[in-house]
Amino acid sequence: MKWRTVLLSALIGCLALFVWQMATMGTELPAPWAVLKVSREFLSDPFYDAGPNDKGIGILVAYSMTRLAAGFACASVCAVLLGVLLGRQPVLFAALNPYIQILRAISPIAWMPLLLYSVKDSGLTAFMVVFMASLWPTLANTAFGVANIKKDYLNVAAILQMSPAKTLLSVILPAAGPTIVAGLKISMGSAWVAIIPAEALLGSLGLGYFIWNEWNNLSLTSVVFAILVIGMVGVGIDFLFSKLSKRLAYTD
Amino acid sequence: MQTPLLEVDNVSRSFPVPGKKERISIFSNIRLKINKGEFVTVVGHSGCGKSTLLNIIAGIDKADTGAVLLKNREVNSPGLDRMVVFQNFALMPWLTVYQNVRLAVRAAYPDWDKGKIDERTRAYVEMVNLKGAEDKLPAALSGGMRQRCGLARAFSVQPPIMLLDEPFAQIDALTRGVIQDELIRMWEESGVTIFMVTHDVDEAIFLSDRILLMTPGPDARLAETVEIDIPRPRKRREIIEHPAYYAYRNSIIKFLSGGSAPVPPGRSPLTP
Numbered sequence: 001m002k003w004r005t006v007l008l009s010a011l012i013g014c015l016a017l018f019v020w021q022m023a024t025m026g027t028e029l030p031a032p033w034a035v036l037k038v039s040r041e042f043l044s045d046p047f048y049d050a051g052p053n054d055k056g057i058g059i060l061v062a063y064s065m066t067r068l069a070a071g072f073a074c075a076s077v078c079a080v081l082l083g084v085l086l087g088r089q090p091v092l093f094a095a096l097n098p099y100i101q102i103l104r105a106i107s108p109i110a111w112m113p114l115l116l117y118s119v120k121d122s123g124l125t126a127f128m129v130v131f132m133a134s135l136w137p138t139l140a141n142t143a144f145g146v147a148n149i150k151k152d153y154l155n156v157a158a159i160l161q162m163s164p165a166k167t168l169l170s171v172i173l174p175a176a177g178p179t180i181v182a183g184l185k186i187s188m189g190s191a192w193v194a195i196i197p198a199e200a201l202l203g204s205l206g207l208g209y210f211i212w213n214e215w216n217n218l219s220l221t222s223v224v225f226a227i228l229v230i231g232m233v234g235v236g237i238d239f240l241f242s243k244l245s246k247r248l249a250y251t252d
Numbered sequence: 253m254q255t256p257l258l259e260v261d262n263v264s265r266s267f268p269v270p271g272k273k274e275r276i277s278i279f280s281n282i283r284l285k286i287n288k289g290e291f292v293t294v295v296g297h298s299g300c301g302k303s304t305l306l307n308i309i310a311g312i313d314k315a316d317t318g319a320v321l322l323k324n325r326e327v328n329s330p331g332l333d334r335m336v337v338f339q340n341f342a343l344m345p346w347l348t349v350y351q352n353v354r355l356a357v358r359a360a361y362p363d364w365d366k367g368k369i370d371e372r373t374r375a376y377v378e379m380v381n382l383k384g385a386e387d388k389l390p391a392a393l394s395g396g397m398r399q400r401c402g403l404a405r406a407f408s409v410q411p412p413i414m415l416l417d418e419p420f421a422q423i424d425a426l427t428r429g430v431i432q433d434e435l436i437r438m439w440e441e442s443g444v445t446i447f448m449v450t451h452d453v454d455e456a457i458f459l460s461d462r463i464l465l466m467t468p469g470p471d472a473r474l475a476e477t478v479e480i481d482i483p484r485p486r487k488r489r490e491i492i493e494h495p496a497y498y499a500y501r502n503s504i505i506k507f508l509s510g511g512s513a514p515v516p517p518g519r520s521p522l523t524p
Contacts (some may be wrong), residue, residue, distance in 0.1 A: 080505050097362065125376035132374060149344075152340065152342035153342065153344060155312050155336070155342065156336075156344070157313065158311070158329070158330040159310065159311075159312075159331065159334070159335060159336055160355065160356055160360070161330070161331055161332055161359060162359055162364075170355065171344070174344070174346045175344075175346070177346070185488075205418040249347040250346040250391070251345060251388070251389075252391065
């Protein structure tokens, strides 16, 4: 029955395009056709580099992705380590959980003025925004996953007299792996959501910067193109994490 | 007199009752001695605390009072010298059969090279007749095959004593017999000492040198010892024809059902 899903999906896409076309008719808003034209232009030479403020879309995506990867990687390492600690220490977890819930609810963009004032560097601020956005879902999921590891596995590790490091690598991380990756996936999603406004506000080269620049140029067609790119990259990232989570999944 | 390999000395364990100050005793002042090479089984009702006793010996659970001595030395934490075979197998589900056994071998012999570790692993995977299933994940195996893997993991370390926690309870009856035969063969060949808990009387008689009977909890006791004086090797089909078999069986079952009045003949317990 897969072809029925595909058919339905295509139908919904066509309907969306039709609604888009109808809604933009007689207005200044970009119609599908105009966006397609602009997209072809942008994509025909995605890696051109004509000075510090004029680079191809491919280079801008690369900038955003690098920033994302750096902040995400640092945050994930911290979140997993702290999450394992909290997962193994139920009292500490319970004590910290309300604070984690509060911090988690704060948009990372809200920290920006404070960060910018403290570190006085837009690049570092963007990195920290991504860091803050990536931290909480992974932390919460890791702590939850580790706290719920079947006691048997840890008993086996203890019987085999594994060192704490060996227990972490051979038992705790693989056992909590699927839950951790689910957290990483949410973290990556929220980091990708946060990086666009951060770049726009900070003027750091990247997709967010591009979108704001095109808004200042009053080129809404380019803005829509950028929106589509953001969506596509997001889907791509998500796909990678789905692959990873399939790899780590196990049936008990 | 021979010094026992394992000694449980006056061990007591209690659990807190939710919402109350006093604790409820699972068992108190348990004493038992197991000699090297013996196969000793504790038989009791579910919930009498026999698994808790096993866990205390394993070091997974802590006694309130008393001590567990292995070769005259007190043991408080889990270790490779007391490998456990679990009722629910406790295999790492993300590792294959081979990797599960190898994990134990590597942990037990940290200074061995790869070749030696693999050699030992392969030998034990084959010993439990899992050749051909090495690369399968536990989820793809039947309960019987999973427990074979659990046995291979425990035996591969060559511990002085093995603790078997209702190892056959989750295995279908036909496979159970086959694996029991395998267990006895490996026990005889390795000279390992085995402490098992079970509620299956036939299994206990077939496997054990000595059966300890545990009263129902709370405050359970090891009330009686039954020496199973049936010569080995024992055959599953022949053992039931041994003159002493039913005597053992009846006395154990009588003990286990002690206190409850037998249903009068001709009356179903369901119709008053």
